[in-house]
Amino acid sequence: MALVLAEHSNEPVDVSRVIRMLLLHDLVEIDAGDTPAFGAQGDKEILEARAAERIFGMLPPDQREMCLELWEEFECSETPEARFANAIDRVMPSFQNIRNRGGSWIDFNVDRTRADARLTPIAEGSETLWNVVRGILDEAEAKGYLKGNES
């Protein structure tokens, strides 16, 4: 997904670094136990930091540093590559949920405000992708997959 959508990043990115960040980030989530985006976040940050130290700590020092740096860069989301990688990571569940009768939006009883809060950071990596996702959220709300704002 990163490979074919890279041209929609707000800023030019080195796609290879984006792909490495996404892969390493998923390894850490697998080790820590993935926390659903709309579930209780609990000790997620602490568990993932420990997992990163544990698994990358098995590598020789130079590779340990390279992996930890890429993982931290992804987590901080302050470089063009990290912003775009985070956008890709957040986009995917929307594509799944709209095809899956609401998926995790239904499971966690999510309303539009919470979905927006989770997904607006996509715009920091790609305005284009955020516009697509906003359209998906509109459709999801219309179909009742996503509760309307309770205001």
Added chain:
Amino acid sequence: MALVLAEHSNEPVDVSRVIRMLLLHDLVEIDAGDTPAFGAQGDKEILEARAAERIFGMLPPDQREMCLELWEEFECSETPEARFANAIDRVMPSFQNIRNRGGSWIDFNVDRTRADARLTPIAEGSETLWNVVRGILDEAEAKGYLKGNES
């Protein structure tokens, strides 16, 4: 795995291309339905070629070409990157099987001759990795996970 083991490739490789090949190759296997390495191979090649055309065919022409070329390069295994990517792809099941009381070697009643035939191409990508795998195969034979040669 490709990222941290690239220094053991027989020839210098562009790791980013190796990673792309492995990712695209797995997408095609997911779409075609993965055929276990030691099971009947059936129409594997035809099904995978059709899957590659189908899924990469959804992309704009330039990206379709890029993906098909990388996939074909992996399948032909005639460049340094493709040889190393194929080595990585073949190494992984050995690591799983030795940790998993024989895994697919037991499931498919594999003997040492068939395991060697499947795994010796690793040496074309990395002599170092092949030496490690040969040690694993010796251990697997000693533990009875892999039948000895019937000769």
